[in-house]
Amino acid sequence: MAQAPRVLTYQGIPVWRHVVIIQWTLQIVSAVLVVALVAWFFSNIANAIQDRNIPYGFDFLSRQYQTPIGEHFIPYEPSDTFGYALFVAATNTAIVAVVGVALATALGIAVGVARLSSNWLVARIAGAYVEFFRNVPLLIQLLFWFYIVLSLPPTRNTHVLFGRAYINNAGVSIPWPLPTGGGDLYSGGLAALAPYLWLASAAIAVAAGFVVHRILTRREIETGRASYPIISGTAAAVLIGAVGWVALMIVNGDAPFAISTPAPQGAFGRIAGGFTVRAGLFVLLIGLVIYTAAFIAEIVRAGIQSVRKGQLEAARALGLSPIGVLRLVTFPQALRVIVPPLISQCLNLTKNSSLGGAIGYSELTSVTITMTQTAPAISLFILIMASYLAMSLAWSLAGNLYNWRIGFKGA
Amino acid sequence: MTTAPEETPASDDIIVFKDVHKWFGSFHVLRGITTSVRRGEKVVIMGPSGSGKSTFIRAVNRLEEHQRGQIFVDGVEMTNDVRHIDAIRRDVGMVFQSFNLFPHLSVINNITLAPIKVRKLPRREAEQAARALLERVGIPEQAEKYPAELSGGQQQRVAIARALAMQPNVMLFDEPTSALDPEMIREVLDVMRELARSGMTMMIVTHEIGFAREAADRVIFMDEGTIVEEGPPKEFFINPKEERTKLFLHQILTH
Ligand SMILES: Nc1ncnc2c1ncn2[C@@H]1O[C@H](COP(=O)(O)OP(=O)(O)OP(=O)(O)O)[C@@H](O)[C@H]1O
Ligand SMILES: [Mg+2]
Numbered sequence: 001m002a003q004a005p006r007v008l009t010y011q012g013i014p015v016w017r018h019v020v021i022i023q024w025t026l027q028i029v030s031a032v033l034v035v036a037l038v039a040w041f042f043s044n045i046a047n048a049i050q051d052r053n054i055p056y057g058f059d060f061l062s063r064q065y066q067t068p069i070g071e072h073f074i075p076y077e078p079s080d081t082f083g084y085a086l087f088v089a090a091t092n093t094a095i096v097a098v099v100g101v102a103l104a105t106a107l108g109i110a111v112g113v114a115r116l117s118s119n120w121l122v123a124r125i126a127g128a129y130v131e132f133f134r135n136v137p138l139l140i141q142l143l144f145w146f147y148i149v150l151s152l153p154p155t156r157n158t159h160v161l162f163g164r165a166y167i168n169n170a171g172v173s174i175p176w177p178l179p180t181g182g183g184d185l186y187s188g189g190l191a192a193l194a195p196y197l198w199l200a201s202a203a204i205a206v207a208a209g210f211v212v213h214r215i216l217t218r219r220e221i222e223t224g225r226a227s228y229p230i231i232s233g234t235a236a237a238v239l240i241g242a243v244g245w246v247a248l249m250i251v252n253g254d255a256p257f258a259i260s261t262p263a264p265q266g267a268f269g270r271i272a273g274g275f276t277v278r279a280g281l282f283v284l285l286i287g288l289v290i291y292t293a294a295f296i297a298e299i300v301r302a303g304i305q306s307v308r309k310g311q312l313e314a315a316r317a318l319g320l321s322p323i324g325v326l327r328l329v330t331f332p333q334a335l336r337v338i339v340p341p342l343i344s345q346c347l348n349l350t351k352n353s354s355l356g357g358a359i360g361y362s363e364l365t366s367v368t369i370t371m372t373q374t375a376p377a378i379s380l381f382i383l384i385m386a387s388y389l390a391m392s393l394a395w396s397l398a399g400n401l402y403n404w405r406i407g408f409k410g411a
Numbered sequence: 412m413t414t415a416p417e418e419t420p421a422s423d424d425i426i427v428f429k430d431v432h433k434w435f436g437s438f439h440v441l442r443g444i445t446t447s448v449r450r451g452e453k454v455v456i457m458g459p460s461g462s463g464k465s466t467f468i469r470a471v472n473r474l475e476e477h478q479r480g481q482i483f484v485d486g487v488e489m490t491n492d493v494r495h496i497d498a499i500r501r502d503v504g505m506v507f508q509s510f511n512l513f514p515h516l517s518v519i520n521n522i523t524l525a526p527i528k529v530r531k532l533p534r535r536e537a538e539q540a541a542r543a544l545l546e547r548v549g550i551p552e553q554a555e556k557y558p559a560e561l562s563g564g565q566q567q568r569v570a571i572a573r574a575l576a577m578q579p580n581v582m583l584f585d586e587p588t589s590a591l592d593p594e595m596i597r598e599v600l601d602v603m604r605e606l607a608r609s610g611m612t613m614m615i616v617t618h619e620i621g622f623a624r625e626a627a628d629r630v631i632f633m634d635e636g637t638i639v640e641e642g643p644p645k646e647f648f649i650n651p652k653e654e655r656t657k658l659f660l661h662q663i664l665t666h
Binding site: 220221222223224225226308310311313314315316317318319320321324328329332333336406 | 472474497500501503504505507509511512513514515524525527528529531532533534535536570573574577
């Protein structure tokens with residue numbers, strides 16, 4: 001066999017046969033190819049934009065948008081800038097994402113556990129739920145809920161629920177605690193401050209409740225004496241919250257919050273007071289939650305079933321109660337299987353909220369589409385792609401934190 | 412401790428089976444098992460695959476429900492009464508063929524989980540007891556490891572320690588060495604021999620004839636859901652009475 005020249009050897013092996021060299025060469029070649037391809041793609045786009053005089057750039061962000069946004073949870077005026085309007089739309093999407101994921105996870109766990117129920121009827125109903133809602137396109141489901149809500153009576157002859165809540169084609173209104181004293185810190189004085197002070201005391205109460213719970217749990221484990229951590233923690237929290245409430249009432253002569261009951265007003269019966277979830281958001285949440293929960297239910301079921309039967313038998317043979325088995329043995333193991341696909345359902349729900357425009361909810365995508373009439377579309381879409389990417393990365397980060405935490409604990 | 416069953420069996424019988432039947436659907440697995448185990452007795456159960464050995468000992472702590480007949484453990488009848496079932500499971504330890512350690516918990520936490528959560532032992536006390544048990548099964552240095560980091564023999568010894576941590580009166584073993592390599596079988600059998608010498612009541616499904624000869628007070632031979640023959644190991648191995656027993660012994664001795 002021909003001898004390779006010395007320069008073409010590494011560790012005495014001809015370079016074209018050396019595993020490490022081969023791998024590095026392939027890495028470098030592929031990296032160069034990818035960079036070249038991306039550069040070529042973007043220079044083409046830039047050229048096309050220039051040649052055809054397509055508007056481009058991000059100067060518009062500081063211009064006034066001058067268009068109302070149907071719904072916003074932070075203050076917004078049409079005189080605000082494009083940039084701020086986009087932020088408002090992004091918060092609308094983020095609210096749907098966070099509330100939707102919380103509700104879908106809760107419903108999904110319930111349905112997933114129900115599917116494994118030994119009660120035949122419960123298991124069948126859960127199964128039918130899953131099969132129906134994950135096999136019908138989401139847009140169709142959203143439109144279906146939308147038409148259901150449209151078919152509700154108008155506000156002027158609204159449905160009344162339990163005598164205190166209203167449901168009509170404008171949305172759902174429920175009684176809600178609202179701060180008394182107007183909440184205006186400049187003119188209202190202490191009366192206006194009271195609700196915030198109480199919220200602070202409530203936060204302290206909850207924190208104290210957790211601390212008590214933790215201390216008593218530890219004591220129970222260390223000493224084996226029953227210490228009632230849940231009852232004591234709750235009691236501590238309620239007590240501190242109540243003390244804060246009574247103190248503010250004495251100082252102020254008025255409770256910091258009062259339940260505001262919604263009530264129809266005026267000729268058209270517009271509902272005032274309480275808390276109103278408007279139809280668009282309501283429909284979008286219902287649609288996304290019901291749809292996503294069907295997928296989450298399957299993930300939860302698979303997760304629970306992935307725990308080997310022997311694990312349950314060993315736990316039961318040790319005398320653990322059924323709840324103890326679920327909490328200490330099944331769930332900790334199932335979670336490892338559940339969390340990664342659950343995160344991808346969080347991403348799906350967040351991205352699917354972009355269908356909200358179809359049912360009249362002002363989320364990021366529908367607002368952006370409206371903006372393209374007065375601002376460069378390519379720039380806008382680059383921005384909203386970045387926004388969705390950022391939200392998705394936030395979910396992934398949460399998932400990775402979880403994986404990292406359990407990563408310490410062996411196989 | 413609990414309501415007295417209508418017919419309390421003789422007090423030195425810790426486990427009593429009276430004409431116990433069990434079906435899986437239409438399949439009749441246990442066909443009238445009647446036997447009893449004395450306090451401190453070591454009973455080895457043998458029989459061909461599918462004969463119902465596992466179902467038999469799993470009926471003792473009601474991992475399998477029986478549908479006819481009566482089972483008494485420590486004078487308490489096994490019924491659908493959750494209180495009785497919980498009480499029995501606390502007092503009966505079980506070791507499985509596939510170890511079934513909890514993979515998400517370290518060795519020490521595998522052992523202390525039930526003493527802390529079920530027996531409400533203080534953690535420090537439970538951990539001390541756990542370390543003493545690890546010493547006893549010969550692996551004191553593995554306390555902080557996770558099950559996946561141990562050999563099969565070590566895992567099975569942890570499983571034995573985990574069962575012993577509940578301070579059971581009876582230990583059930585379902586083929587504890589069948590999933591192990593030969594060199595690990597010995598370390599597990601050594602632990603079981605030591606346990607037998609300590610006076611523990613034991614029911615062991617195994618095909619380890621050497622162990623049965625040496626440690627068992629009695630061998631039960633099962634086939635097709637019935638007890639075909641039982642007796643002291645000397646008689647059982649040297650002078651079996653039933654044809655089916657002879658055939659079985661011939662098969663496992665010459666395989
Ligand atoms: N959950 C179940 N459902 C239906 N049939 C079962 C179930 N568990 C066991 N069986 C059947 O019952 C019979 C007895 O099973 P068992 O596990 O008690 O046998 P075994 O004597 O322990 O056998 P092996 O030596 O293979 O472990 C077998 O035919 C088995 O297929
Ligand atoms: Mg078996």
